[in-house]
Amino acid sequence: TGDKKNGRTLVYTCNGCHGVPGTNNAYPQYPVPKIAGQNEQYLISALHEYKAGDRTHPTMMAQAQSLSDQEIEDIAAYLSSIAPK
């Protein structure tokens, strides 16, 4: 089970591009998905796919490879618990 409190700390890194919980996406014309309020299991699945290289995006692969399975669960628990925006 994910630890929301630790997830909240970990998503600091995500904010630069995903803008959570900031005001706006840093790249409004670039396809950066909104992740606040996203489905928890989808977030876990997506991060594992990036980590394994099954889903390819250089930045996200590097980020996911730096995360443990527990940290992925923590991030997903936090992001899925906050309101979509």
Place this chain on the structure above:
Amino acid sequence: TGDKKNGRTLVYTCNGCHGVPGTNNAYPQYPVPKIAGQNEQYLISALHEYKAGDRTHPTMMAQAQSLSDQEIEDIAAYLSSIAPK
């Protein structure tokens, strides 16, 4: 440019799994992402990746392959215009 009105018609197919604009996701424990209010360019990019087979998911590949580039833009225009939920 996407045609929101046509997109609204096209997303009828998406509702079964993604639950837009229905009440709940059909598979709460399965990793189906929320797509209402998602970033327009991300939606276009994701559908093209599924269509090209660069992003793999049997159902989504089949769906995307049935869509024209214009229809993908229409869907993205509609989904990005509605409130996240």
